Amino acid sequence: MRSPASDADGLKRAPLDALHRERGARMASFAGYEMPIQYPIGVLKEHLHTRELAGLFDVSHMGQIALRLRSGGMAALVTDLESLVPVDVLGLAPGRQRYAFFVNSQGGLIDDLMIANCGDHFLLVVNASRKAADEQLLRSVLSAVCDIELLSDRGLLAVQGPAAESVLTRLSGAAAAMQFMEIRTIVLAGISCIVSRSGYTGEDGFEISVPADEAETLARLLLKHPDLALAGLGARDSLRLEAGLCLYGADLDETTTPAEAGLAWVVQRVRRRGGARAGGFPGADIVLAEFEGQPRRFRVGLRPRERAPVRGGTYLFASISASEPVGHVTSGGYGPSVGAPIGMGYVVREHASPHTQLFAEVRGNRMPVTVAVLPFIPHRYKRS
Amino acid sequence: MLKFTEDHEWLRIEGDVATVGITPYAQEQLGDIVYVELPPPGKTVEKGAAAAVVESVKAASDVYSPITGEVIESNQALVAEPALVNSDPMGRGWFFKIKITQPSQLDALMDEAAYKAKVEAANKAR
Numbered sequence: 001m002r003s004p005a006s007d008a009d010g011l012k013r014a015p016l017d018a019l020h021r022e023r024g025a026r027m028a029s030f031a032g033y034e035m036p037i038q039y040p041i042g043v044l045k046e047h048l049h050t051r052e053l054a055g056l057f058d059v060s061h062m063g064q065i066a067l068r069l070r071s072g073g074m075a076a077l078v079t080d081l082e083s084l085v086p087v088d089v090l091g092l093a094p095g096r097q098r099y100a101f102f103v104n105s106q107g108g109l110i111d112d113l114m115i116a117n118c119g120d121h122f123l124l125v126v127n128a129s130r131k132a133a134d135e136q137l138l139r140s141v142l143s144a145v146c147d148i149e150l151l152s153d154r155g156l157l158a159v160q161g162p163a164a165e166s167v168l169t170r171l172s173g174a175a176a177a178m179q180f181m182e183i184r185t186i187v188l189a190g191i192s193c194i195v196s197r198s199g200y201t202g203e204d205g206f207e208i209s210v211p212a213d214e215a216e217t218l219a220r221l222l223l224k225h226p227d228l229a230l231a232g233l234g235a236r237d238s239l240r241l242e243a244g245l246c247l248y249g250a251d252l253d254e255t256t257t258p259a260e261a262g263l264a265w266v267v268q269r270v271r272r273r274g275g276a277r278a279g280g281f282p283g284a285d286i287v288l289a290e291f292e293g294q295p296r297r298f299r300v301g302l303r304p305r306e307r308a309p310v311r312g313g314t315y316l317f318a319s320i321s322a323s324e325p326v327g328h329v330t331s332g333g334y335g336p337s338v339g340a341p342i343g344m345g346y347v348v349r350e351h352a353s354p355h356t357q358l359f360a361e362v363r364g365n366r367m368p369v370t371v372a373v374l375p376f377i378p379h380r381y382k383r384s
Numbered sequence: 385m386l387k388f389t390e391d392h393e394w395l396r397i398e399g400d401v402a403t404v405g406i407t408p409y410a411q412e413q414l415g416d417i418v419y420v421e422l423p424p425p426g427k428t429v430e431k432g433a434a435a436a437v438v439e440s441v442k443a444a445s446d447v448y449s450p451i452t453g454e455v456i457e458s459n460q461a462l463v464a465e466p467a468l469v470n471s472d473p474m475g476r477g478w479f480f481k482i483k484i485t486q487p488s489q490l491d492a493l494m495d496e497a498a499y500k501a502k503v504e505a506a507n508k509a510r
Contacts, residue, residue, distance in 0.1 A: 038415060042415050042416045043415055043416055043440070043441040043442060044415075044416035044418075044441055045416075047441075234441065234442050237442070238441055238442075307418075307419050308419050308421065309418065309419055309439050309444070311444060333441060333442060334418040334419070334439070334441045336441065341418075341419070363421075363437065
């Protein structure tokens with residue numbers, strides 16, 4: 001057996017590094033950070049524990065960016081922000097956050113992110129691997145109206161699972177009243193945190209932005225709750241895949257468009273053709289036109305019929321003998337809650353309908369795969 | 385007689401047959417095993433070539449044949465229950481049996497003491 005060598009040199013360490021090592025985490029480099037991939041109980045149990053009770057994930061490698069007004073009022077900032085993202089920023093009320101993406105001039109996805117209206121500023125959470133590109137993009141458009149601050153002095157913890165509310169309620173009653181995608185400042189055990197009711201597992205849960213030097217104290221307090229167990233990025237990946245959620249760099253990149261990725265829902269009516277603030281963002285013509293037609297290919301769910309997982313990068317064929325692929329897998333693995341291998345990928349329109357039979361070429365063999373509806377596991381967000 | 389490879393496979397040699405599996409260290413590194421693919425009986429495997437596939441939740445890894453020879457049996461219990469690699473890697477989690485054709489190849493493999501020292505060094509480095 002050979003596995004890739006691990007080389008920890010030169011990597012940035014997350015604020016919870018000491019805690020991870022104490023708990024026996026296997027660390028690996030992820031977008032320049034040394035992050036916990038799994039703990040001794042293993043990915044499978046961490047995954048199942050999160051679905052059953054609650055998991056604590058360190059996602060401090062993600063970029064937290066504050067946009068603070070310098071002058072001109074929030075209206076100017078909203079207008080400029082809407083020139084970068086295709087979502088309704090004006091309609092985003094204080095205390096709410098919304099999923100969004102940056103698009104390039106060809107309609108390709110530069111990054112997917114969260115935008116929160118924190119009243120007197122906006123808070124963006126972006127992918128670790130895209131921090132530099134995003135910051136450059138923001139500076140090119142917004143530096144005239146606001147200060148752009150990469151909050152490298154803050155950690156980010158995610159408490160995910162049906163027991164997440166009970167876990168947070170032990171430290172503050174305010175968390176229980178929050179709905180999905182609400183965000184507010186909450187003092188947890190004397191530590192001022194920015195808490196949102198969101199996550200990337202398909203479960204109810206919270207994401208907690210905490211000052212880096214208090215992140216470990218907070219994590220240890222949270223872990224006193226018997227239902228909460230540490231879970232690594234391995235489990236986060238299998239959870240988000242079961243929930244049908246995209247991973248930037250795997251399922252999304254600069255060559256995929258929002259319509260292809262099945263992300264049309266992200267763009268509110270007001271920003272579409274015929275809307276009051278239609279377009280006005282990079283690639284708008286291409287992105288909006290695709291919503292009204294049919295893109296050439298779609299992101300779909302994939303269910304291998306046999307037991308072998310079908311990994312990202314695998315080509316998909318319409319028949320056992322076809323020479324030209326009709327698509328490829330972008331994320332694939334084993335779904336612990338599904339109890340079977342699962343995947344996502346892009347397939348040309350003619351072969352992308354649910355229940356279509358395709359073949360994945362794995363180690364030289366064509367293995368049957370069925371196009372499936374996403375998500376594999378229904379979302380359980382807290383909505384009123 | 386037990387022998388080990390640099391790639392964390394073990395061989396149990398009984399007469400002219402070698403049973404091959406992966407070590408406790410290897411299964412721990414891989415994590416939860418969800419799928420194995422084994423060579424069919426009758427197949428000739430070459431020393432150092434990929435002979436089996438083991439997949440964890442996260443990734444696929446090759447298992448290399450430590451010696452050249454013909455596969456005479458593969459562990460069907462493992463196909464049905466891949467987690468045996470995690471729970472009993474040196475026992476019920478064996479992968480395949482090879483008929484030994486070049487006994488001299490065994491000389492290049494590590495004995496148990498040498499392998500233990502290698503794993504201890506690897507664990508210290510972590």
